[in-house]
Amino acid sequence: MNMFMEQPEFIEVDDTLGDKNASQSEHGISISIGTENQERTYHTLNDGKYLLPNDEVREATPPSLVAEAATAKSSDESDGHQRLDTQHQIQKFILDGKLQLSPIPDSFSGNVLDLGTGTGIWATEFASRYPSSTVLGVDLSPINPTFTPPNCSFRNEDYEEEWKYPAPFSLIYGRALVSCLKDPRQTFATAYKHLTPGGWLELNDPIFPFKSQDGSLEEKGKPLLQWSEEAQAGSAKLGRPFADVSKYPAIMEEVGFVNVTQRMIKVPLSDWPKDKRLKEVGAMNMRHMLNTVGALKKIWTAGLGYSAEDADAFMEKVRSVLIDRKVHAFAVITVVYGQKPNEVQS
Numbered sequence: 001m002n003m004f005m006e007q008p009e010f011i012e013v014d015d016t017l018g019d020k021n022a023s024q025s026e027h028g029i030s031i032s033i034g035t036e037n038q039e040r041t042y043h044t045l046n047d048g049k050y051l052l053p054n055d056e057v058r059e060a061t062p063p064s065l066v067a068e069a070a071t072a073k074s075s076d077e078s079d080g081h082q083r084l085d086t087q088h089q090i091q092k093f094i095l096d097g098k099l100q101l102s103p104i105p106d107s108f109s110g111n112v113l114d115l116g117t118g119t120g121i122w123a124t125e126f127a128s129r130y131p132s133s134t135v136l137g138v139d140l141s142p143i144n145p146t147f148t149p150p151n152c153s154f155r156n157e158d159y160e161e162e163w164k165y166p167a168p169f170s171l172i173y174g175r176a177l178v179s180c181l182k183d184p185r186q187t188f189a190t191a192y193k194h195l196t197p198g199g200w201l202e203l204n205d206p207i208f209p210f211k212s213q214d215g216s217l218e219e220k221g222k223p224l225l226q227w228s229e230e231a232q233a234g235s236a237k238l239g240r241p242f243a244d245v246s247k248y249p250a251i252m253e254e255v256g257f258v259n260v261t262q263r264m265i266k267v268p269l270s271d272w273p274k275d276k277r278l279k280e281v282g283a284m285n286m287r288h289m290l291n292t293v294g295a296l297k298k299i300w301t302a303g304l305g306y307s308a309e310d311a312d313a314f315m316e317k318v319r320s321v322l323i324d325r326k327v328h329a330f331a332v333i334t335v336v337y338g339q340k341p342n343e344v345q346s
């Protein structure tokens, strides 16, 4: 078990940071603070279902290059496609390199379904790590990764429509789908139906809004707190309310899953912690969030009625909070997994 899964109640703050903001020279990374002027594109299958742009999906890069980019000292994160892949590196970091927490054997050879696969980075890495498995990634946007292992394929499909898969799955995985589930119970029930007895469903999502352990988010970081609250409110107005991730375990049990396990992991939103690993993941998360803020702009313009200029001005304030080390904010990532009973009438 790594320290991310056994975190102390109170994360110690690095008091050597002073009043300075996180800067380019300290991390060797370029932090773009500015307006979101990039022309974004959106999925066309079942138009309007997913609120974020898909330019990041269409331009997916192979896992090896992504890993390089994540560790490079001077990577330019302004390209949209790196947002999801940075998120993937953060996830691997906090899960100690694991791609899932469901207890599958090293020799795992089952069918796997990755719901809302995005750039396909999780699916391709899983297929490489478990070469005897067969992995299928589905997404509203067509996925065209440059690198695809032979045991991995992708389909341009809506997982909220009927699943027409001939074989059942041993693992169904969904990461960062908090804004992508109209009815979690319905999706979990569909997954249950399409699992083999003994198969696993695993979800991995952040809980909104963000938090701080010392009130600094509420005092000095109000725009960031407001952003995480309005992201929920705005997406509900656009007909895609964020799922209540804290209810996932109960819903999974109601649907019939057993051995339901939940892990809640605090992930700092900048490099404010004293602990070296938490600091490192905080710096990665800050870069990720600086890009995510702009990617979600549509929620403020189309959902909450902000003008483009007002949305840009607000996002500028949010980005300023993200690099302010006096704001000790964190997201709570929740991993929930459960098993279809071995003895079951499907």
Ligand SMILES: C[S@@+](CC[C@H](N)C(=O)[O-])C[C@H]1O[C@@H](n2cnc3c(N)ncnc32)[C@H](O)[C@@H]1O
Residues within 6 Å of the ligand: 043, 049, 050, 057, 084, 085, 087, 088, 115, 116, 117, 118, 119, 121, 122, 138, 139, 140, 141, 157, 158, 159, 160, 174, 175, 176, 177, 180
């Ligand atoms: C935040 S991204 C997460 C991507 C990926 N799971 C990851 O962790 O890198 C959510 C993805 O779900 C897809 N999506 C949303 N609703 C969907 C649906 N109903 N059917 C298929 N894909 C969907 C979006 O197109 C997007 O690529």
